[in-house]
Amino acid sequence: TTTYKICLLPGDGIGPEIIAEGRKVLDALGAKFDASFEYTEALLGGIAIDETGEALPEDTLRVAKASDAVLLAAVGGPKWDTTDPNKPRPEQGLLGIRKALGLYANLRPVRIFGALADASSLKPEVIDGVDLVIVRELTGGLYFGLRERFYDEEGCGADGATGQRAYDTLEYREYEIERIVRHAFETARKRKGRVHSIDKANVLETSRLWREVAHRIAGEYPDVEVVDMLVDNAAMQLINNPAQFDVVVTENMFGDILSDEASMLTGSLGMLASASLGDGTALYEPSHGSAPDIAGQGIANPLAQILSVEMMLRYSFDMQDAADAVAAAVESVLDEGWRTGDIANNTTPKDRIVGTAAMGDLVVSKL
Amino acid sequence: TTTYKICLLPGDGIGPEIIAEGRKVLDALGAKFDASFEYTEALLGGIAIDETGEALPEDTLRVAKASDAVLLAAVGGPKWDTTDPNKPRPEQGLLGIRKALGLYANLRPVRIFGALADASSLKPEVIDGVDLVIVRELTGGLYFGLRERFYDEEGCGADGATGQRAYDTLEYREYEIERIVRHAFETARKRKGRVHSIDKANVLETSRLWREVAHRIAGEYPDVEVVDMLVDNAAMQLINNPAQFDVVVTENMFGDILSDEASMLTGSLGMLASASLGDGTALYEPSHGSAPDIAGQGIANPLAQILSVEMMLRYSFDMQDAADAVAAAVESVLDEGWRTGDIANNTTPKDRIVGTAAMGDLVVSKL
Ligand SMILES: CC(C)[C@H](C(=O)O)[C@@H](O)C(=O)O
Numbered sequence: 001t002t003t004y005k006i007c008l009l010p011g012d013g014i015g016p017e018i019i020a021e022g023r024k025v026l027d028a029l030g031a032k033f034d035a036s037f038e039y040t041e042a043l044l045g046g047i048a049i050d051e052t053g054e055a056l057p058e059d060t061l062r063v064a065k066a067s068d069a070v071l072l073a074a075v076g077g078p079k080w081d082t083t084d085p086n087k088p089r090p091e092q093g094l095l096g097i098r099k100a101l102g103l104y105a106n107l108r109p110v111r112i113f114g115a116l117a118d119a120s121s122l123k124p125e126v127i128d129g130v131d132l133v134i135v136r137e138l139t140g141g142l143y144f145g146l147r148e149r150f151y152d153e154e155g156c157g158a159d160g161a162t163g164q165r166a167y168d169t170l171e172y173r174e175y176e177i178e179r180i181v182r183h184a185f186e187t188a189r190k191r192k193g194r195v196h197s198i199d200k201a202n203v204l205e206t207s208r209l210w211r212e213v214a215h216r217i218a219g220e221y222p223d224v225e226v227v228d229m230l231v232d233n234a235a236m237q238l239i240n241n242p243a244q245f246d247v248v249v250t251e252n253m254f255g256d257i258l259s260d261e262a263s264m265l266t267g268s269l270g271m272l273a274s275a276s277l278g279d280g281t282a283l284y285e286p287s288h289g290s291a292p293d294i295a296g297q298g299i300a301n302p303l304a305q306i307l308s309v310e311m312m313l314r315y316s317f318d319m320q321d322a323a324d325a326v327a328a329a330v331e332s333v334l335d336e337g338w339r340t341g342d343i344a345n346n347t348t349p350k351d352r353i354v355g356t357a358a359m360g361d362l363v364v365s366k367l
Numbered sequence: 368t369t370t371y372k373i374c375l376l377p378g379d380g381i382g383p384e385i386i387a388e389g390r391k392v393l394d395a396l397g398a399k400f401d402a403s404f405e406y407t408e409a410l411l412g413g414i415a416i417d418e419t420g421e422a423l424p425e426d427t428l429r430v431a432k433a434s435d436a437v438l439l440a441a442v443g444g445p446k447w448d449t450t451d452p453n454k455p456r457p458e459q460g461l462l463g464i465r466k467a468l469g470l471y472a473n474l475r476p477v478r479i480f481g482a483l484a485d486a487s488s489l490k491p492e493v494i495d496g497v498d499l500v501i502v503r504e505l506t507g508g509l510y511f512g513l514r515e516r517f518y519d520e521e522g523c524g525a526d527g528a529t530g531q532r533a534y535d536t537l538e539y540r541e542y543e544i545e546r547i548v549r550h551a552f553e554t555a556r557k558r559k560g561r562v563h564s565i566d567k568a569n570v571l572e573t574s575r576l577w578r579e580v581a582h583r584i585a586g587e588y589p590d591v592e593v594v595d596m597l598v599d600n601a602a603m604q605l606i607n608n609p610a611q612f613d614v615v616v617t618e619n620m621f622g623d624i625l626s627d628e629a630s631m632l633t634g635s636l637g638m639l640a641s642a643s644l645g646d647g648t649a650l651y652e653p654s655h656g657s658a659p660d661i662a663g664q665g666i667a668n669p670l671a672q673i674l675s676v677e678m679m680l681r682y683s684f685d686m687q688d689a690a691d692a693v694a695a696a697v698e699s700v701l702d703e704g705w706r707t708g709d710i711a712n713n714t715t716p717k718d719r720i721v722g723t724a725a726m727g728d729l730v731v732s733k734l
């Protein structure tokens with residue numbers, strides 16, 4: 001029996017409720033697949049600010065680094081919203097742990113669950129056959145560049161305007177682009193063999209560097225088709241003809257926007273998970289947020305969290321059979337018509353609408 | 368009879384073909400609405416590079432500044448694609464004229480034409496009632512900040528990596544945010560009275576400044592409802608529930624991405640026009656590009672160009688009746704089933720599929 005150490009980060013809002021279901025699934029799998037999981041819970045986000053004054057306490061980072069994988073639920077909430085640069089914000093915990101663990105590759109698969117296809121706001125024929133993964137660079141760009149705000153009393157600059165000024169810096173180095181693009185090509189090899197590299201090379205210098213590096217790496221993968229696409233065009237194509245995409249690779253901010261856009265193809269953000277990978281411990285989380293409006297009511301959808309466990313089994317523990325079992329269990333629960341409120345529609349029978357814990361139990365029952 | 372001086376910029380690809388139809392419509396209107404239009408053609412984009420070595424020749428800027436309005440078709444094409452920072456690119460012409468004329472407010476209305484509603488990849492019930500306008504900041508942010516590329520031989524920085532590095536700067540000053548947000552609120556007052564202000568305040572310092580300024584301006588418009596929304600969420604909401612939006616205001620790069628995404632709600636980019644306004648001469652153009660693949664074939668859709676003439680009449684010449692006449696003419700041509708190839712579907716009768724010039728003639732016949 002192999003033992004895996006998992007760092008659990010429940011975070012804020014519905015976080016504690018859904019992570020409990022992820023853990024439930026792991027426990028059920030352990031027995032079947034001859035593995036055991038050891039959990040250590042730690043603080044991240046708003047709750048960490050409340051208890052320690054910092055969004056990413058040192059202790060959390062220590063636990064995460066000593067673990068084989070990190071399972072995160074979600075962070076943030078209106079309680080901690082502020083534009084005051086001197087106040088801590090929950091997101092700093094998320095960004096901090098991404099950076100500290102070197103999680104440069106964020107994988108967000110978008111797949112359509114047959115039973116939920118009608119939840120999409122897109123026509124069935126448009127989302128038919130959609131199966132793509134966004135590979136988002138996660139530790140560079142605007143998220144981590146120098147930023148500053150100051151009051152410009154002298155009104156320097158061509159326009160001589162006084163008042164507040166602020167800037168953020170979008171910076172990339174060659175090796176940062178190289179490793180994420182390479183990751184995308186490796187991923188494409190195991191899938192349909194197509195990479196769309198998204199940039200804004202007609203405007204940004206970082207995008208021109210991105211494109212050059214992408215072309216150089218592409219040379220090493222003659223078996224993979226590569227398409228350059230401008231980010232504005234990509235935003236259109238994702239709606240207009242999403243089935244053309246297999247692997248989509250892009251920088252951090254574009255990836256943030258496009259992956260959320262792509263998530264809507266399914267019509268159910270509550271079903272999408274993501275993996276953040278680097279060279280060491282990886283982190284898994286749902287694509288959705290902490291949903292403070294429904295926190296504590298036991299009605300949140302735990303399936304994205306459970307599917308982030310699937311990704312953990314696949315990428316961190318190489319337990320492909322266990323991962324497949326989770327995917328199949330989720331599919332079968334959906335096929336039987338079980339729904340949490342967010343994925344129910346007006347034809348869902350009332351007695352098939354279940355809460356967070358019941359949904360977790362249903363998945364476990366199918367394993 | 369008032370005489371208006373119009374600077375025509377045909378640009379590249381299908382540009383010359385569609386701008387001819389815009390001009391045709393203007394000429395037809397002149398007689399009816401007691402106005403006359405004087406045209407001066409100038410070079411911009413790839414054609415300007417070919418003929419003068421520069422994407423925005425000085426002469427073009429002189430003509431534009433001396434005009435009452437600028438009508439642009441489209442610029443760019445694979446012929447001029449390059450990642451070499453020392454070579455001129457067509458987009459520099461577009462960005463250059465936006466900056467030189469101080470066109471800080473880009474208005475992109477998204478409306479659904481009843482006759483084309485089925486062209487959308489979204490379900491009819493989702494796009495029902497969609498009528499929104501994106502107000503994009505156009506002369507600041509990443510588009511105009513300092514950018515640089517260099518070879519880092521010493522590998523400075525925490526990771527000591529050598530290789531190429533590049534950066535772009537996202538910068539905003541208070542007055543730049545203030546004037547565009549104010550523009551959005553003024554626009555909302557004449558519409559449904561709702562403004563969504565889009566930013567990424569949980570990460571970017573420029574966004575936090577944006578949000579603070581937006582809130583301050585909002586105080587002056589108690590009759591307008593204001594909603595802050597993060598850009599990733601906006602990318603989702605535009606697909607999921609587009610009818611919630613009235614006026615959407617955002618910075619340059621977010622506006623580029625979101626306005627193209629929003630354009631796809633209609634399913635027909637060939638129908639969308641935009642106005643770029645500042646304190647002086649304004650510029651009008653289709654939202655689509657130069658479509659080099661179909662250039663010279665006489666099959667391009669001129670309707671977005673014609674609808675950009677509608678916006679010119681409205682915003683630069685205050686000829687509301689003439690503008691209404693153009694909008695009604697386009698609607699009536701579509702209602703009769705006339706289509707260019709890009710907006711035809713498989714139930715469009717062959718004999719109702721027309722070319723660029725015939726479509727222009729049809730619109731003129733309805734004025
Ligand atoms: C919470 C926020 C900082 C984060 C991001 O922008 O990366 C989130 O939107 C995400 O995509 O994981």
Ligand SMILES: CC(C)[C@H](C(=O)O)[C@@H](O)C(=O)O
Pocket residue numbers: 202203232458461462623
């Ligand atoms: C051509 C390009 C530079 C331009 C932009 O990004 O602004 C275009 O996409 C647009 O939206 O007008």
